[in-house]
Amino acid sequence: MKLVVRRSVCFQGHQIPDQEAACQQSYGPDLEYRDLMRVTAIVICAALAGCQAVPGEGPLASAINEDAGRSPAEIGRVNAAVFDIVDVDNHTARLVSDYVSTALKRRFGIGGGPGRAVIGIGDQLKVTIFEAGADGLFSTNDSKQATIDVVVQPDGTAAIPYVGTVRFAGRTLEQARQEILASLKSKAVEPDVIIGMGDTPSRSVTVAGAVNRSAQIPLNLSGEQITDVIAKAGGPTSQPYESYVTLVRGKKTGTALLKSIVENPSENIYVQPGDQIFVTRDPRTFTLLGAVKSNSRIEFGANDLNLLEAVALGRGGNDETVNAKGYFLFRYEDPEVVLGLLGQRRFDELARKGMQPDKDGRYPIVYRFDMSHADSLLVGQTFPVKSRDVIYASRHPAVDLTKFLRVIGAPVGIAVQGAAISNNLSD
Template sequence: MNKAGMRMGLFSKLFLAGLLAFTMAACDGLPRGAAVQSEIVKGADQPEADFAVYPVTKSFLPSVQHWPETGIRRYGWLSRDHGSSAQIIRPGDTVNLIIWDSSENSLLTIPGQRTARLDGMRVSETGTIFMPYIGKVRIADRTPDSARQLLQRQIDPIVPGAQVQLSMAEGRVNSVDLVGGVNAPGIVPLPDQNFSVLAAISAGGGVRPALANPQVKLVRGSSIYQTSVSRLYEDPALDTRLRGGDKVIVEEDRRYFLSLGAAGQESQFTFNRDRVSALDALSIIGGVADSRANPQGVLILREYPSSALAAGQRGPRQQRVVFTIDLTTSDGLFSAKNFHINSGDLVLATESPVNNVRTIVSIVGSAFGLINVASAAGN
């Protein structure tokens, strides 16, 4: 080997040593797509830590199930009760009367006619209508047949032998508003007092098929109730009956969770069912990247309200919480299946530490290749 080749070999060795030292020093700064688990949970065991870490295991699940829910507020629901199967007259309804009278000197009809029509009589706020020769008669809270019998009794002393016929049209107080989420929203009259939520949705043409996990919101006065359409389908006891003035809103489930890191997809996902488990969430995001992810380091980041830390409240030690899931053990998999995702949670698939080693080896291998090329050139 000539002197130039020797100098080149010495330079190559020095370059390799420097490259190795630089590579090891810059290990933490290597390009990668996600954090390593140790970076996220670092410092959790320190007294000044502002977050807490909880492994998701069988023994931990009973505790977390009693912690407050986070994210979009969820409302309760009403169980079904039973009402009258008949129509009930309410203030605001419209009543139409036909009075049949065959007497020659009728007070209600003109010669040659046998009927007197009193159409479009609106039931007042006090529940009354005005009848000629009788005055105000309260008919609210009665069935149409009961109201007809009452009017018949009232008119008998004045027009003996007359017959009263009554029909009604429901007004606003005897109707519900089907606000949206169905094919034909609008005002739906109550045909009876057993008219249910699903009956109203059916009257509106059914739920729009584009809605993901559609939710039913019932607004009654100042109270709000909510459940999913699928629950109403599965449990008839939840198909509660409606009252006049109710508002029924069908909308897409607004709850969501996020995914980042070495996941199949990095995006925002809506809930596709009432309860989404950690395993459901992993399936929705397309799992974790086989070549990059650490299967022992799937993290779920969640932030609780300050009220969750109040005295007497069962909850976490800190508002910020990191739940860790190990997909390489049976306990981790089963526990993930029973761990519920909350709205706003972040599912983070951390990077495998092995990737850093692979990157270093790749860099070193490339360096050796360059040195060999340089050495061959020097020779």
């Protein structure tokens, strides 16, 4: 049997000429298995150097592993993103799953009760004054009371007969009542005062967007939370798991998933007068790439989604090409999670190397899954997929090896014989 190998590859920086005589060796019919494997190993070593020039469906697992934790200078690309890899086990999956995002609460620092309800500019009030005698300022033989309609003016004040100008804006109903009462004690007969609220434009919030009825919602005196005012606007037009709530308060803005607000009471903050709430429908999606049966952008279509369900939505990995040890999930993660996974020392080291957050303050992290272990089917059920995640299934190194050997004209059977060696070298 005569084995001829033709090759023209860049190996360790040197061009190997395409000369049959340089790569030719003859074997007799009694070729020993170890000799064949020796030749296979030699071809594989050359092939692994040349496989990088073979077209592929993204990086190999070894390339992702190699770039993890390296600076742009170490990688050799000026603007390369600095990231780290975390192996997902039972502990890691639970840490990520148990983390609760608190975007609105962190942004506004709001907790506890609704705050103090005060009178504001434009509010309509009904001031009722009672007197004990029929000959008082506000009483007659028929009635011992008088009701005065008041509108708080732009300067925060309003006029009351026999009292004068009273400051209402910024005061509670009781504080305004006490001021009026103090002014009347020397003028009216045993007076008493009750103040009621009519229309209160200063105590309203705007709810718009993907709700059934956009409106300005007046707030009651006890205070209302985000879900309360959304309900008064007819509720969202979409499911909570694909509805995002954006709250604008002055110059600050915070956005959270309605599902998170419903499930986490700390996120269901009390709104304040003047707040603007916008509800938008944005179906949560993830992207599935690599050695899978369907490369696509896929909607969750459910309240929650774990890793196994996400891969299944893309019809799973391609059995002929996928590397079971090379499933990766790329994500910009909240800093609290990154610190919990990496620790402060490793986090600081990556920051010095150039790891940078995105516009929302989240840091790049790559989760690695080894689907060759049985417990991965359990771990994958507890690891949550988030919107905009990228799940990448790397191809097996033997795939590129086979392609390369075809390019150089070597027998493909050598790749089959040496697949195990290639796998070991890549690990």
